[in-house]
Structures are given as structure tokens and as C-alpha cells.
Amino acid sequence: xxxxxxxxxxxxxxxxxxxxLNCDYTNSMFDYFLWYKKYxxxxxTFLISISSIxxxxxxxxxxxxxxxxxxxxxxxxxxxxxxDSAVYFCAASAQMIKAAxxxxxxxxxxxxxxKP
Amino acid sequence: xxxxxxxxxxxITKRGQNVxxxxxxxxxxxxxxxxxxxxxxxxxxxxxxxxxxQLEKSRLxxxxxxxxxxxxxxxxxxxxxxxxxxxxxxxxxxSPREGLYGYTFGSGTRLTVV
Numbered sequence: 001x002x003x004x005x006x007x008x009x010x011x012x013x014x015x016x017x018x019x020x021l022n023c024d025y026t027n028s029m030f031d032y033f034l035w036y037k038k039y040x041x042x043x044x045t046f047l048i049s050i051s052s053i054x055x056x057x058x059x060x061x062x063x064x065x066x067x068x069x070x071x072x073x074x075x076x077x078x079x080x081x082x083x084d085s086a087v088y089f090c091a092a093s094a095q096m097i098k099a100a101x102x103x104x105x106x107x108x109x110x111x112x113x114x115k116p
Numbered sequence: 117x118x119x120x121x122x123x124x125x126x127x128i129t130k131r132g133q134n135v136x137x138x139x140x141x142x143x144x145x146x147x148x149x150x151x152x153x154x155x156x157x158x159x160x161x162x163x164x165x166x167x168x169x170q171l172e173k174s175r176l177x178x179x180x181x182x183x184x185x186x187x188x189x190x191x192x193x194x195x196x197x198x199x200x201x202x203x204x205x206x207x208x209x210x211s212p213r214e215g216l217y218g219y220t221f222g223s224g225t226r227l228t229v230v
Contacts, residue, residue, distance in 0.1 A: 004158075006158075009156075032216060034216065034219075036221075041223070041226075042223050042224075043120070043122075043207055043209075043221035043222050043223045043224050044159065044207070044221045045221070046219065046220070049216065089158050089159070091158075093216060095216070102147060102149075102164075102211055102216055102219065103149065103161045103164055103172070104151075104159075104161065104216075104219070105161070106158030106159045106160070107158050108156065108157055108158050109156075109157070109158050
């Protein structure tokens with residue numbers, strides 16, 4: 001049972017344009033969401049996060065939108081740069097459940113290629 | 117170095133052999149996590165420690181897997197009688213006790229079972 005899904009395995013975008021990555025979740029206990037970026041042979045690195053009490057969080061070129069009723073979040077990268085080419089993972093956590101211990105449930109990832 | 121360190125970076129082993137990986141978390145972090153990532157998938161939770169106590173184990177962690185964090189600092193993950201299906205990237209992460217701020221992953225250990 002995949003609780004976090006990224007339905008687009010890959011995305012190709014021209015440099016300077018917007019990249020939009022989507023993520024859907026099924027577990028209504030999830031209340032904190034994160035996006036990670038991963039280069040080959042490296043561990044995931046934190047990009048941006050959002051709490052379920054918000055519907056938008058922005059950090060520079062990165063904006064995450066959360067639609068709780070649809071159980072959907074998206075990551076916008078504007079403008080996209082060649083250095084953004086990587087695999088992006090959406091992750092979710094149930095912060096309200098202390099016993100969950102901050103473990104993360106990840107989606108399958110979206111490979112982004114930004115063309116110069 | 118203030119990051120999460122994992123050793124070795126790569127391990128090739130024959131089926132049936134035992135392997136052990138090490139993770140050194142960020143020193144002030146008292147939570148430590150192990151995840152496994154197979155090709156084309158996202159990381160999957162295996163187990164986590166708060167200090168030296170192992171508080172949760174995923175059903176993915178069969179009896180052949182054991183993890184320890186003896187003094188609440190570094191952790192080891194051992195796989196006994198390795199199988200080809202164990203081939204994956206094993207990721208370690210650490211975090212402070214409260215919240216997800218500072219949740220940091222290491223570069224992982226890539227295991228290949230031949």
C-alpha cells in the first residue's frame with residue numbers, strides 16, 4: 001500500500017521555465033510534508049517543507065503548495081536551472097503521532113532534467 | 117564534519133555472506149534512522165533509535181537484519197546470510213528529538229549481492 005505517490009517518474013523542462021512536481025498521499029494522519037532532492041551516489045538533501053496548517057510555503061525559487069482536501073501537494077521551481085537536474089522525492093510524516101518518531105514515508109521520486 | 121557519515125560507501129558481497137554497515141550521526145542528534153532504497157523507488161523506513169533504544173522496526177526488517185546503537189552514538193546495521201534481494205542503497209539519517217528540522221541523511225552504503 002503506497003501511502004505517498006509521485007505519478008510522474010520523469011519531467012523534462014527548458015532552462016528558465018517552471019518545473020511542477022506533483023505528489024499525492026492517502027494517509028490522513030500525515031501533517032508535515034517535505035521535498036528532498038537527490039543526486040546520484042548521494043543521500044537525499046532537504047529542499048523545502050510545509051505543515052498541514054499552511055497551504056503554501058516559499059523559499060527562493062522553490063514553492064510548495066498543499067491541498068489537504070485533495071491530499072495533494074506540488075513543488076514549483078521557478079526559474080528552472082540546469083543544476084536542478086536531479087531526482088525529487090516527496091515525503092510525509094505524522095508529527096501529531098509521537099510514537100511515529102518522525103519517520104518519513106517517501107514517494108517513488110520524479111527525475112527532473114533541465115535542458116540548457 | 118557536522119554531517120551524517122556512512123561506511124563503507126560500497127560493498128559487494130557473495131550471496132550467503134554477512135555484512136555490516138556503520139553510521140555516525142550528527143553528534144547532537146539523539147534520533148537515528150535506517151532506510152533502504154532500491155532502484156527506481158523512494159527510501160523505505162527500516163528502523164529508528166532514540167538514543168540507544170530501538171523504538172520501531174518495519175516489517176521490511178526480516179530476522180536476518182539487526183541494528184544496534186550501543187552507546188547512543190554510532191549505529192550498525194548487520195545483514196546475515198545476504199540474498200540478491202538485499203541489493204540496495206542503505207541510508208542512515210539523524211534528527212534532533214523534536215520536530216523534523218535538521219533531519220539529515222548520509223550518502224548511503226550501496227550493497228550489491230552477487
